[in-house]
Amino acid sequence: MAASPVLELRGITKQFPGVLANDHIDLDLKRGEVHALLGENGAGKSTLMNILYGLYRPDEGEISVNGKPVTFSSAKDAIAQGIGMVHQHFMLIPVMTVAENIVLGAEPTGAGIMLDYGAARERVREIARTFGFQVDPDARVENITVGQQQRVEILKALYRRADILILDEPTAVLTPQEATELFGILRSLKAEGMSVIFISHKLNEVLDIADRISVLRRGKKIDTVPRAGVTEEGLARMMVGRDVLLRVEKPPASVGDPLLEIHDLHVLDDRDIAKVRGVSLQVRAGEILGIAGVDGNGQTELVEAVTGLRTSSSGTIAVAGKTMPRHAHSRAMLDAGTGHIPEDRQRRGLVLEFSLAENIALHDYCYPPDSEHGWLFPRRLIQHARRLIKDFDVRGGGPTTRAGALSGGNQQKVVVAREVDRNPKVLVAAQPTRGLDVGAIEYVHRRLVTERDEGRAILLVSLELEEILSLSDRILVMFEGQIVGEYPPTATEEELGLAMIGAGKEHAA
Amino acid sequence: MSETPAEQPGAAPPPPDSEPPETFAARLSARYRIGGIVAPLITTVVAFLAGGIVVGATGHNPLSTYRAIFNGTGLNWLFPWVSGADRVDAAINLQQTLIQTTPLILTGLAVAFAFRCGMFNIGGQGQYLVGAYVAIFVGSSWAHLAGPAHVFLAVALAALAGAVWGGIAGFLKATTGAHEVISTIMLNWVAIWVGDYFFGLSGPFQGPDQFNPISNTVADSAKLPVFWGDPELQGLHVGIFIALGALVVFWVILNRTTIGYEVRAVGFNPSAAEYGGISVKKNYFRAMAISGMFAGCAGAMDILGWEFNLSTPAIHASSIGFIGVAVALLGRNTAIGTFLGALLFGALYVGTSTRQLDATVFDPQLASNLTLIIQGLVVLFVGADLLIIGIWQWRKRVRLRTRQPAG
Numbered sequence: 061m062a063a064s065p066v067l068e069l070r071g072i073t074k075q076f077p078g079v080l081a082n083d084h085i086d087l088d089l090k091r092g093e094v095h096a097l098l099g100e101n102g103a104g105k106s107t108l109m110n111i112l113y114g115l116y117r118p119d120e121g122e123i124s125v126n127g128k129p130v131t132f133s134s135a136k137d138a139i140a141q142g143i144g145m146v147h148q149h150f151m152l153i154p155v156m157t158v159a160e161n162i163v164l165g166a167e168p169t170g171a172g173i174m175l176d177y178g179a180a181r182e183r184v185r186e187i188a189r190t191f192g193f194q195v196d197p198d199a200r201v202e203n204i205t206v207g208q209q210q211r212v213e214i215l216k217a218l219y220r221r222a223d224i225l226i227l228d229e230p231t232a233v234l235t236p237q238e239a240t241e242l243f244g245i246l247r248s249l250k251a252e253g254m255s256v257i258f259i260s261h262k263l264n265e266v267l268d269i270a271d272r273i274s275v276l277r278r279g280k281k282i283d284t285v286p287r288a289g290v291t292e293e294g295l296a297r298m299m300v301g302r303d304v305l306l307r308v309e310k311p312p313a314s315v316g317d318p319l320l321e322i323h324d325l326h327v328l329d330d331r332d333i334a335k336v337r338g339v340s341l342q343v344r345a346g347e348i349l350g351i352a353g354v355d356g357n358g359q360t361e362l363v364e365a366v367t368g369l370r371t372s373s374s375g376t377i378a379v380a381g382k383t384m385p386r387h388a389h390s391r392a393m394l395d396a397g398t399g400h401i402p403e404d405r406q407r408r409g410l411v412l413e414f415s416l417a418e419n420i421a422l423h424d425y426c427y428p429p430d431s432e433h434g435w436l437f438p439r440r441l442i443q444h445a446r447r448l449i450k451d452f453d454v455r456g457g458g459p460t461t462r463a464g465a466l467s468g469g470n471q472q473k474v475v476v477a478r479e480v481d482r483n484p485k486v487l488v489a490a491q492p493t494r495g496l497d498v499g500a501i502e503y504v505h506r507r508l509v510t511e512r513d514e515g516r517a518i519l520l521v522s523l524e525l526e527e528i529l530s531l532s533d534r535i536l537v538m539f540e541g542q543i544v545g546e547y548p549p550t551a552t553e554e555e556l557g558l559a560m561i562g563a564g565k566e567h568a569a
Numbered sequence: 570m571s572e573t574p575a576e577q578p579g580a581a582p583p584p585p586d587s588e589p590p591e592t593f594a595a596r597l598s599a600r601y602r603i604g605g606i607v608a609p610l611i612t613t614v615v616a617f618l619a620g621g622i623v624v625g626a627t628g629h630n631p632l633s634t635y636r637a638i639f640n641g642t643g644l645n646w647l648f649p650w651v652s653g654a655d656r657v658d659a660a661i662n663l664q665q666t667l668i669q670t671t672p673l674i675l676t677g678l679a680v681a682f683a684f685r686c687g688m689f690n691i692g693g694q695g696q697y698l699v700g701a702y703v704a705i706f707v708g709s710s711w712a713h714l715a716g717p718a719h720v721f722l723a724v725a726l727a728a729l730a731g732a733v734w735g736g737i738a739g740f741l742k743a744t745t746g747a748h749e750v751i752s753t754i755m756l757n758w759v760a761i762w763v764g765d766y767f768f769g770l771s772g773p774f775q776g777p778d779q780f781n782p783i784s785n786t787v788a789d790s791a792k793l794p795v796f797w798g799d800p801e802l803q804g805l806h807v808g809i810f811i812a813l814g815a816l817v818v819f820w821v822i823l824n825r826t827t828i829g830y831e832v833r834a835v836g837f838n839p840s841a842a843e844y845g846g847i848s849v850k851k852n853y854f855r856a857m858a859i860s861g862m863f864a865g866c867a868g869a870m871d872i873l874g875w876e877f878n879l880s881t882p883a884i885h886a887s888s889i890g891f892i893g894v895a896v897a898l899l900g901r902n903t904a905i906g907t908f909l910g911a912l913l914f915g916a917l918y919v920g921t922s923t924r925q926l927d928a929t930v931f932d933p934q935l936a937s938n939l940t941l942i943i944q945g946l947v948v949l950f951v952g953a954d955l956l957i958i959g960i961w962q963w964r965k966r967v968r969l970r971t972r973q974p975a976g
Contacts, residue, residue, distance in 0.1 A: 369843060391846035400844070408844045413837040418830070422845035431827045438824070 064127070066091050066255050067112075067143075067224055072121035074107055081107040083279040084121070089224065094246055094256045096270035098263070100299055100497030101468065103276040105259050109226050112257075113145045114138035125224075144217025145226040148233070150209050154202035159184045161201055162216050187218050192248045207238030211245065225249065226257045231265055235354055236525060236557040243269050261299075261497060263292045264526070275299055300499045308505045311513070313533045316345030317381075319517035320366070320398075320486045325375035327361040335361040336372075337541035343486065343517040348508065350532030350549075351521045354560050358541035359521045360403065363490045366519070367400040368393035380485045394423050399484030401475055403491040403521070405468075409475040412464030416454070417445035419463045420478050452477035453503075469500030476504060480511055487511055490521045505531060525553050609899050609906070609951075613913065616946040623942055627935060634931050634939075641925035642666045642916035662925055664798045664805040668875055670915030672697070674812040675867035676893025677911050678819050679735070679860045681902040683749070685823060686856035687836040688742070692753025694890025695760035696734045696861040700727035700868025701879055702764055706774065708787030708873055719790040724811070724869045731865015732858040734760065739857025743850035749857065757890070764884040782881040793874045808870035813908075815863060820904040822859070832856050864890060895948045917943055 065088040074082040081104045089095050099105045110116045114132030125141045132138045152161050159181045168179040184197045231239045260266050274284040275298040282298045296304040320343040327336035335358040343349045364370035368390035377384050379396040402408035410419050421430050421441045429440045445459035454473045456466045493501040512518050522528050535547040537559040545559045621631035643662025645651050676693040683690035707723040741747040767774040768784040776785040798804025823829035834842040835852045843849050892914050900906025926936045
């Protein structure tokens with residue numbers, strides 16, 4: 061591995077109104093290394109990379125590529141210096157072929173202005189071969205998987221002769237298998253002398269792929285450390301600034317009666333496509349039942365049916381032994397004793413324009429003490445909110461602060477506080493830690509275990525296998541609307557991963 | 570997506586995960602919050618400046634014209650130094666202004682209330698008209714009732730009629746998803762032509778005058794008492810207190826009842842409201858009915874307060890319900906804003922009318938056009954002010970992305 065840095069950032073500072081996003085950050089990238097940039101949401105990772113890619117101008121500091129100082133005024137300048145970026149959200153045109161997407165903006169032309177498609181395809185094949193990619197240049201982008209689309213994005217950068225590749229949270233959209241494939245690709249890029257900056261907030265994958273790791277916290281670089289000799293715990297401490305419990309500590313479950321019983325449930329989505337196809341399950345008091353699965357396999361519709369937000373087409377749902385009518389509205393389910401941490405707190409879980417106090421009253425505004433005979437008592441709402449804000453350590457505002465003004469982690473605390481405080485028998489938690497950082501995830505996880513130990517039945521739906529494995533007492537895998545297997549929490553990610561794509565051995569459910 | 574810097578103690582909270590709010594009402598409210606109270610004030614001032622240019626273009630002095638308009642509204646009555654004959658004139662003018670303000674408050678509330686539930690009620694005109702029809706029917710036919718009971722019944726049933734008319738649009742939205750803008754516009758036309766049939770020549774409710782398409786006249790027992798000025802000369806009736814009371818009712822319903830809580834939750838985010846256990850459909854219906862109630866009440870105020878009967882040309886010419894849209898928009902859909910907006914439009918209407926405007930300052934023939942011009946400008950700038958705030962926000966976002974270093 062050559063030691064001379066291909067890229068150096070010196071004293072990069074970027075001030076946004078009210079926030080110092082980057083505070084004198086130094087960073088260097090060596091040839092042929094994967095350099096991970098680790099930090100919580102809001103630590104300044106994306107800001108730094110957008111500066112490097114020419115999208116923002118730094119207020120202070122300098123960038124040099126191969127020892128030469130450069131200034132970028134647009135992404136074009138960065139590309140010219142051999143920097144390529146793969147964004148979290150792909151920028152591909154679905155109806156065009158892979159080859160067309162890759163050459164877009166830098167097309168090889170034949171006679172005059174016509175696209176020489178044959179040359180484009182040949183060039184794409186050549187690059188793919190060099191780096192060991194499996195792609196079909198003639199496939200339409202809309203017909204290939206997310207993992208393949210990501211490869212197209214990487215190829216796009218390589219086609220533009222990038223030798224420095226920035227990947228922004230690349231695994232966020234991938235299944236475990238796809239992530240493993242991506243890491244294989246990154247290793248072969250490395251072997252070809254490419255340098256990669258890998259942005260992530262997931263500790264395990266950073267340890268898996270990186271040669272060196274730089275940790276950012278609140279706009280400052282804390283340290284750059286070599287992969288050898290660091291542990292997940294050590295990195296988490298650097299990210300958060302305090303000790304973080306990564307493994308959820310959980311006493312064995314003491315299980316009681318079934319509180320949520322679902323029998324042969326069928327649910328259609330908005331387009332009348334069957335998304336849940338005959339699901340039966342039981343969640344007992346004092347246990348966490350985890351549902352694993354790739355996004356879009358019916359989990360969302362299952363949760364909506366259980367919480368009364370969607371009418372099932374057949375089957376039964378019973379809460380605490382009481383069978384609910386098929387058309388039960390969310391109000392009936394709430395009153396029967398279900399609580400719900402929704403997967404999208406901004407769309408479902410909160411009215412962002414409402415104050416925290418009004419949001420905390422979202423279910424119980426129509427009952428005393430919040431209201432009596434239709435009269436609302438704002439002061440009681442505020443008192444209630446003040447208590448929960450204190451108990452659940454919500455930061456960034458008081459009872460009258462608008463919910464939309466809080467950070468994601470604190471918004472989620474408000475949702476969790478409201479649901480738990482209602483003392484539900486059944487708690488449905490759908491992706492309860494989506495988009496949260498390490499500290500907040502730790503909090504939500506601990507809280508779910510506490511609620512389990514209080515004797516609630518918890519149905520946990522998550523796309524994060526690690527979360528399912530560390531929290532659940534039993535695990536069901538959902539694939540194409542059906543439960544395809546039951547696993548103990550000792551199952552491996554590989555076992556679950558295979559079942560999630562329909563390739564698992566059939567287990568007795 | 571750029572990372573949003575969050576959890577900086579003491580810093581102005583940046584918009585976390587800045588997804589655009591879901592409904593029109595939520596987006597509008599976000600813009601209102603940025604514009605604050607300053608934006609509508611600037612809007613009004615700019616509209617008057619533009620109006621001044623129009624006045625100047627007709628060869629008149631804008632300053633003296635505006636001064637004459639102001640005196641025409643009677644608002645100079647509030648100045649203690651106005652005395653003698655001027656004061657008597659001012660009182661009469663102010664009574665007229667407040668008579669116009671009364672229904673505008675109510676139709677403004679009709680728009681504002683639906684707005685707070687995420688709906689755009691363009692049907693204030695139709696709801697106003699059905700309220701007026703019922704007020705005429707009850708006011709002219711049940712003359713055996715004692716005065717207070719007669720007035721009360723006429724107002725209550727007119728409000729109910731408006732509620733039914735608004736409720737139809739809400740019901741259609743809740744059950745079939747029919748957009749309220751379309752259905753309320755169509756209901757306006759139904760109301761207009763029903764009135765045209767009722768009171769037209771040989772219509773079922775045409776009054777005693779066989780040769781004119783005019784309704785019966787309400788009985789004295791159903792008339793709203795005049796408390797300021799001469800009842801024979803169209804003094805100010807007590808309807809203004811009903812309108813002011815409606816402002817309080819509007820505020821109390823929205824902020825101190827569970828109905829209002831539901832309305833606001835649905836208005837900002839129907840998905841979250843449903844998740845909270847609120848029936849979105851029920852609220853669409855109920856909010857439209859309450860909106861219609863305000864507008865129907867406005868119809869009763871005009872009929873029982875000073876018009877006493879209705880002719881078919883008057884039905885076609887009326888635009889009180891439409892001005893209510895401008896009142897609510899200018900007033901930011903709040904109670905106090907609606908009051909100020911209604912006062913502004915009421916004053917404009919009276920101040921520029923040929924009767925009140927000093928003919929030596931501005932030709933009476935041009936005066937009524939001037940009303941429409943200034944009204945139009947205010948409405949235009951209300952829309953533009955939202956646009957300007959929108960552009961301003963957008964530019965700020967762009968600048969955040971590509972901000973150049975100083976120098």
